Amino acid sequence: MAMRQTPLTCSGHTRPVVDLAFSGITPYGYFLISACKDGKPMLRQGDTGDWIGTFLGHKGAVWGATLNKDATKAATAAADFTAKVWDAVSGDELMTLAHKHIVKTVDFTQDKLLRIYDLNKPEAEPKEISGHTSGIKKALWCSEDKQILSADDKTVRLWDHATMTEVKSLTFNMSVSSMEYIPEGEILVITYGRSIAFHSAVSLDPIKSFEAPATINSASLHPEKEFLVAGGEDFKLYKYDYNSGEELESYKGHFGPIHCVRFSPDGELYASGSEDGTLRLWQTVVGKTYGLWKCVLPEEDSGELAKPKISFPETTEEELEEIASENSDSIYSSTPEVKA
DSSP: OOOOOOOEEEOOOOOOEEEEOOOOBBBBBBBBEEEEETTTTTETTTOOOOOOEEOOOSSSSSEEEEOTSSEEEEEEEETTTTEEEEETOOEEEEOOOOOOOOOOBTTBBBEEEEHHHHHHHTTOOEEEOOSSSSOOOEEEEETTTEEEEEEEEEEEEEETTTTTEEEEEEOOOOEEEEEEEEETTTTTEEETTTEEEEEEEOOOOOOEEESSSSOEEEEEETSSSEEEEEEHHHHHHHHEEEOOOOEEEEOOOSSSEEEEEOOTTSEEEEEETTTTTEEEEEEEEEEETTTBHHHEEEOOOOTOOOOOOOOOTOHHHHHHHHHHHHHSEEEEEOOOOEEO
């Protein structure tokens, strides 16, 4: 029988979750940071959603958050006109980068300028790149930091870091809602309206595009480029075959629009953040034993199915018997909630 997708719910935030990011794979696993309008970005163990700590210091909604590859540093962008850099191990604030306007995401401001800071020289004036005609929503390093990708309302621009000049731009007929850069293959994932578009991050040339049934706020490509996941205004997560564009799965789990979705660095799961104030972790391959998910297949004994060898928190023996009878082919479970 088909197994049902059972997400892990990571509670703790009190307002909408608007951005999230995974670290790379470290000797201690990988990590997940979330940005929330409650002003308290949180760090979690990436594969389980277990809360590690909260970065305290912002005095306004946090709109953007990211981790460096080895998860030793975090950076956040907020409505209090600051971007902050944190020690992700100790939780200490390392520096505050003051701006004249709300910072929508790390490394840039809402005043139509890209600012590049040297974190080894926080007292130095940042380099500035002008050219956008509306507030910048996203800025990403690409091509081994030789180029920068940025997006404002309806335009995506590619910049040369050495010359600080624009290389090329793309203009869309509606607002760009998200942008993801995939270093392996130099792929740029852009969402706008119901469209999920793939472009070369080097030239901005189009690769392919898909249409979703609803307005999409965020999309993420699997590290092996097998699948694509997306979420948006209809509260649903969509999973597509990247090569064919076929919709493989769709399901609801959140109780509000989905603002952000990202695959983990190993591709085993993806995380989603929503207006409902929660993060949820979803398995890429449902039924696989991974993290807090456990799949126990029944054993055959004299033609009868054995009792599943699995325990549920605060679950009685009678309830286990009922669960076993309802799922005679297999039993699949997850810890229902990871609390901060």
